[in-house]
Amino acid sequence: MPYSANDQKWIQDQLNTDLIGKKIVLHDSVESTNDLAKTLGLEGSQEGTVVLAYSQTRGKGRQGRNWHSEPHTGLYFSVLLHPTTSPELIHQVTLVAGVALVQAINQFSQVRAVLKWPNDVLINHKKVAGILTEFYQGGDHNGIVVGIGVNVNQSRFPVELQHIATSLAMENSGSLEKLPLIAAIINQLEKKYWTFMDGDFASIILEWNQNSDLFGKHLTLTRGDETFHGTAMKLNEEGQLIMELETGQEMAFDSGEITSME
Numbered sequence: 001m002p003y004s005a006n007d008q009k010w011i012q013d014q015l016n017t018d019l020i021g022k023k024i025v026l027h028d029s030v031e032s033t034n035d036l037a038k039t040l041g042l043e044g045s046q047e048g049t050v051v052l053a054y055s056q057t058r059g060k061g062r063q064g065r066n067w068h069s070e071p072h073t074g075l076y077f078s079v080l081l082h083p084t085t086s087p088e089l090i091h092q093v094t095l096v097a098g099v100a101l102v103q104a105i106n107q108f109s110q111v112r113a114v115l116k117w118p119n120d121v122l123i124n125h126k127k128v129a130g131i132l133t134e135f136y137q138g139g140d141h142n143g144i145v146v147g148i149g150v151n152v153n154q155s156r157f158p159v160e161l162q163h164i165a166t167s168l169a170m171e172n173s174g175s176l177e178k179l180p181l182i183a184a185i186i187n188q189l190e191k192k193y194w195t196f197m198d199g200d201f202a203s204i205i206l207e208w209n210q211n212s213d214l215f216g217k218h219l220t221l222t223r224g225d226e227t228f229h230g231t232a233m234k235l236n237e238e239g240q241l242i243m244e245l246e247t248g249q250e251m252a253f254d255s256g257e258i259t260s261m262e
């Protein structure tokens with residue numbers, strides 16, 4: 001069943017936030033909660049507004065990909081934020097959201113979820129959640145939208161996703177309630193967002209590093225037409241991925257797509 005006003009109230013009762021989730025906009029079906037949140041942002045909606053949909057007909061992933069968004073099983077929502085950082089630093093907000101997301105998911109999963117740079121949450125090497133952060137600007141209003149998709153109760157995926165996607169239910173052998181999970185994500189996101197806004201990005205990076213199993217692994221990183229092979233070392237204080245390339249040279253990456261060689 002689509003979300004009801006009672007669900008909204010239930011979520012809000014679980015929140016201990018000053019900002020995120022004070023306003024929650026519910027929809028049965030939208031093209032993309034990110035697009036709708038951007039529209040609301042441009043119309044002047046308040047910071048912290050959450051757009052939550054039961055299904056998406058054109059859910060967006062990174063790099064122009066689709067996000068599989070069937071009704072009922074998954075969690076699809078977007079949060080409007082107005083950080084004071086410049087648009088180039090929105091990848092830092094993605095890392096902030098990643099820490100919040102993995103910690104919230106681990107409150108519900110017996111099998112440990114880990115972060116894959118820059119924004120994936122994996123369980124047993126398959127993707128269980130993703131984040132798409134987008135900037136919007138127009139007239140007097142600008143800000144960012146943090147879109148979060150979590151595979152919660154899917155029991156199977158389309159053939160083309162079966163080797164890369166999983167759900168919390170599949171990994172934990174049993175279905176989960178979505179409402180406590182979204183409330184936990186929002187609570188964590190607000191906590192981490194304030195840490196970030198207070199200037200303590202270092203502790204976000206520390207927690208990011210602690211919640212990833214990437215480091216020490218041999219990886220391939222693709223950035224545009226370029227491919228780099230090497231070992232992931234850490235995220236530096238700016239949130240860039242440091243890799244030691246096979247040539248021995250250390251390089252810092254702002255963006256890219258990684259695949260593990262192990």
Ligand code: BTN
Nearest residue numbers: 032034059060061062130147149
């Ligand atoms: C990725 O890992 O590629 C990012 C996936 C982000 C998916 C979410 S679902 C809610 C929000 N609305 C969208 O259209 N995308 C994000």
